[in-house]
Amino acid sequence: MVEALMATDGRLSGLLDAKVSVPAHVVYRPFVHETVILNLQTGQYHGVNPTGARMLEVLDRAASVRDAVRQLAEEYKQTPVDLERDVCDFCEHLLSRSLIEIDAQRPA
Amino acid sequence: MDGHAFALSVAADFVIPQLQPTSVVQLPGHVRISRLEEGSVAPAQSEATERLLTRSFTNGDPMLTVDRCESGYRVCGWGHGRYFVSEHGTDVYAALPSIDAWRWQRLLFAQVLPLAAALQGLTVLHASAVAVNGRAVAFAASSGTGKTSLAAHLVAGGAVPITDDVLALELGGGGVTRAYPGPRLFGIAPAEVAAVDASHQARLGTAVGEDEKTYFESAAVDRAHELAAVYFLERRGRSGRLRIEEVIPVQPQLLLSSGFLTYLGGDHLSRLLDVCAAIAGNVPVFHVDVPTGVAAATLADAVDAHLRSVML
Numbered sequence: 001m002v003e004a005l006m007a008t009d010g011r012l013s014g015l016l017d018a019k020v021s022v023p024a025h026v027v028y029r030p031f032v033h034e035t036v037i038l039n040l041q042t043g044q045y046h047g048v049n050p051t052g053a054r055m056l057e058v059l060d061r062a063a064s065v066r067d068a069v070r071q072l073a074e075e076y077k078q079t080p081v082d083l084e085r086d087v088c089d090f091c092e093h094l095l096s097r098s099l100i101e102i103d104a105q106r107p108a
Numbered sequence: 109m110d111g112h113a114f115a116l117s118v119a120a121d122f123v124i125p126q127l128q129p130t131s132v133v134q135l136p137g138h139v140r141i142s143r144l145e146e147g148s149v150a151p152a153q154s155e156a157t158e159r160l161l162t163r164s165f166t167n168g169d170p171m172l173t174v175d176r177c178e179s180g181y182r183v184c185g186w187g188h189g190r191y192f193v194s195e196h197g198t199d200v201y202a203a204l205p206s207i208d209a210w211r212w213q214r215l216l217f218a219q220v221l222p223l224a225a226a227l228q229g230l231t232v233l234h235a236s237a238v239a240v241n242g243r244a245v246a247f248a249a250s251s252g253t254g255k256t257s258l259a260a261h262l263v264a265g266g267a268v269p270i271t272d273d274v275l276a277l278e279l280g281g282g283g284v285t286r287a288y289p290g291p292r293l294f295g296i297a298p299a300e301v302a303a304v305d306a307s308h309q310a311r312l313g314t315a316v317g318e319d320e321k322t323y324f325e326s327a328a329v330d331r332a333h334e335l336a337a338v339y340f341l342e343r344r345g346r347s348g349r350l351r352i353e354e355v356i357p358v359q360p361q362l363l364l365s366s367g368f369l370t371y372l373g374g375d376h377l378s379r380l381l382d383v384c385a386a387i388a389g390n391v392p393v394f395h396v397d398v399p400t401g402v403a404a405a406t407l408a409d410a411v412d413a414h415l416r417s418v419m420l
Contacts (some may be wrong), residue, residue, distance in 0.1 A: 026379065027378050029356065029381050029382060029385040030245070030385065031357070031360045031384075031389070032357040032358060032388055032389060033357040033387045034357075034360065036360045036364070036381060036384075038377055038378060038381050040373065040374050040375075040377060040378060043373050043377060045360070045361070045364055045381075047360060047361075079412065
């Protein structure tokens with residue numbers, strides 16, 4: 001599924017229209033200045049800053065990555081275009097660590 | 109014999125001398141311990157499916173192994189007994205060698221009962237703890253740093269002994285974390301015992317055995333205490349003065365690194381994360397930088413003074 005979304009420039013350009021979600025084997029909890037994400041399958045802990053934590057939360061609930069970008073752009077008072085790259089980079093980061101999944105059955 | 113430790117009420121068909129006496133307070137967990145003849149196999153025990161933990165002597169011989177079996181866990185400590193812990197931690201079968209009780213209890217208290225507690229939903233940390241003015245203070249550190257010696261000196265100074273090496277925690281309402289007493293067995297280096305003022309040595313308890321450490325039956329504790337502070341001890345091999353500083357913000361890795369029985373994975377790690385997040389948000393955490401040559405008694409005096417200045 002990830003490979004199908006890869007454009008020739010290596011970016012997850014089709015990602016914006018996909019729905020991503022936090023799988024059941026991943027849990028996250030806020031600490032004071034960061035959020036810790038635990039992959040229960042690997043036992044590995046990962047830390048994200050408050051902005052990353054908010055991105056994760058919104059991505060998990062949004063109908064698509066594009067919808068998440070729109071919501072986050074409104075919250076952080078940026079244009080969606082400016083935020084797309086950051087959000088896609090963040091998704092790539094999480095995907096590489098199996099902390100989110102792309103829902104192959106549900107196009108946005 | 110009945111008693112309690114690590115938030116578990118214990119019902120055993122043999123005597124376990126250094127359990128806490130039966131608690132009047134209802135405890136979150138319960139375990140039945142049955143003694144088997146040495147060499148026999150527990151009911152429903154099956155072959156190991158996965159080796160979870162191995163610790164070896166310096167010559168490479170196995171010292172401790174924990175194996176996942178189809179219907180539970182097998183814990184073996186060479187010379188200290190074999191145990192089978194049921195899937196959900198409610199039943200333990202013990203095959204004990206013919207050695208003094210203080211010796212075989214070491215494996216039961218260090219590994220088996222903490223495993224049973226964790227399987228029943230408690231979070232266990234590798235830490236010692238005492239209670240001061242009705243509130244629990246935990247000390248976490250790598251093995252050999254001196255967390256038990258520190259606790260022992262604080263007990264000699266009047267603190268209530270909660271646990272030697274493993275601390276059982278449970279989240280309560282309103283961000284409160286409850287610390288449950290472990291067993292009444294503290295192993296203290298003889299040099300540290302000698303460093304305690306003679307007039308206070310009785311506070312350590314009754315000596316019940318000795319090898320490289322002296323093992324004391326400590327005073328009984330019948331209830332949990334609210335966790336009020338966590339101190340992380342570190343000896344970095346430097347000279348200079350002892351420093352105690354509050355950790356702000358609390359690094360999650362600092363708390364998570366003191367997690368015990370992490371081989372259980374899954375829900376146990378998830379609960380550890382919950383407890384550490386609660387501690388980070390509600391409990392002061394301090395880093396203690398201990399220079400080379402600072403004795404445990406001196407460290408205890410400093411920690412005691414610090415405790416009284418910041419929280420009591």
